[in-house]
Amino acid sequence: MHLVLNSFGASIRKENGLFAVSTAAGKQMIPPADVTSISVSKGARISSDAVLLAIEHEIDVLFVDGLGKPQGRVWSIRYGSISSIRRSQVEFLFSPRSVEWARDLVDEKINNQIALLLALNVGQDERTERLLRYAINSMEDHRGKIRKLEGESVSDISPTLRGWEGAASKRYFEALSACLPEGYRFEKRSRQPAEDRFNAMLNYAYGMLYGKVEGALIKAGLDPYTGIFHRDDYNRPALVFDVIEKYRIWADYVVVQLCRQEAMSEECFSETEGLGLMLDGLGKRILIQSVNDYLAEVIELNGLRRSRQEHIQRQAFELASLFQKAAQPMPDNE
Template sequence: MHLVLNSFGASLRQENGLFSVSTAAGKQTIPPREVKSITVSRGARISSDAVLLAIEHEIDVLFVDKLGKPQGRVWSVKYGSVSDIRRAQLEFFYSPRAVEWVKELVVEKINNQVGMLFSLQVDADEVLRRKLAGAINSMEDYKRKVRSLEGETVPDIAPALRGWEGASSRRYFAAVGLCLPERFRFEGRSQHPATDWFNAMLNYGYGMLYGKVEGALIRAGIDPYVGIYHRDDYNRPALVFDVIERFRIWVDYVVIQLCQQEALNEDCFLQEEGRVWLQGLGKRIVIQSVNDYLAEVISFEGLERSRSEHIQRYAHRLAEHFVQQTKGKS
């Protein structure tokens, strides 16, 4: 279970070794063994005893803003700095191997998006299929350009890479918008905040995914603030922005499905002066849908695991990759 405190006045305390949740709807006690993570939004409260109980049971405690984006977290000291991994992480950034890693990261992101457009073609009419095919062809061209890039270090190729990645993403989202019901359509990506329903849902889902990826990196002994592709300025977890690119498509799928099913209505959104946020029921629907999807067991890279477990497994493999590559191993 993912315990989410997102209503004003909600509180979480520890009682007799159990989590005690109090909301306007009543009180509930939950054994720690049933809780995988705790998310606390603005206006909710958590006691220090509840935090310590979470730490004891290795449960992530995440504090998020109204967009669902992580602002802080509490974790066990056992996830502290692992010197050999973090030293290798820094060395890897300046190596030629990082160039290939970043290129493959962007290629995989484009492949995922192309796969999504192919799936959307299935129920499309002939006119829409042609438009989707045009977007796919353009994205495949950008992918070829990414693969052709050469440089000694990541900063050598980063400007061109960002340009082509951005252009490919714009084609992707423009195509996705064509596949949605009228009231869920949008004019490109918008963030901080969104300007439409689709982007409000997507931003919140991505915020949830940021927290899960950051937690996975920390548990693997990796420094989430030392990025390889994204710049590690402004004290942001830059490596989270790198790694999340592999998994964004999972949130895309959930949000697209919710839009196509018209699962949310105007009561699910707060709209002010052209700005749009999820609220109340809208947050609950997106949170439940994303968590259910990430909990689903799938076959990925030869293993049957939940999507959340695949994220953690990738983080551990990335830590091993840093160490092996800096030792000159394949």
């Protein structure tokens, strides 16, 4: 269970070894064993005893902004960057293997986007089908160019890689918009502020993913601030920006399905000067539940059946192992 406190005045404290969650709707007692994470928004409160109870049970506590993006977190001292992994992480950054890793990361992201467009290209009118075919062909062309990129380190290919990634994403979102009901279509990807319903929903869904990916990296002993592809994002969790690329499609899918079902009415949004269109209380509840339900679904990846959330954690451990193996000296040839 993911506890989300996103209404003003909501609080969580410890009572008799349980989490006592108080909202305008009443009070609920929840055992720590049933909780996987706690998310606290502005205007909500959590007591120090509740924080310590969460730490004791290895429960993530995140403090998030209005877009659902984590601004701070509390975790057990058992976690944290392990020095040997961190050294390996930095060494990997400047190795030729980082080029292959970054190239494969962006290639996988675009391939995921193409797969979603193909799934949506069913029952569309002729004009939309042409637009989807054009976008997919263009994105496949970008993938081909990306796979041919070579260099000694990521910095050698980053400008070109970012360019092809951006071009592919532009085609992707243009095609995605055409597949949505009229009231949910959008002109372009807009972040802060969001200019439309789709982007307001997607920004919040991405914010949720940031928190989950960062937590997985921390538990794996990785430094979330030392990125490979997004290495220039100073004083920001650059590795989170890297790793989330392969999971963005999950947020995309959830938001697209909500839009196609027209699940978000006008009362799910509010517009604030300077902040653009944002999800309101009801909208947040619908999206948070939808994202968490989707991440809890069990799927098969690389021969393993796990929930999507567990796959994120498993792949974080695999990334730490990759960094360490890449840092090991090659044996001398006899």
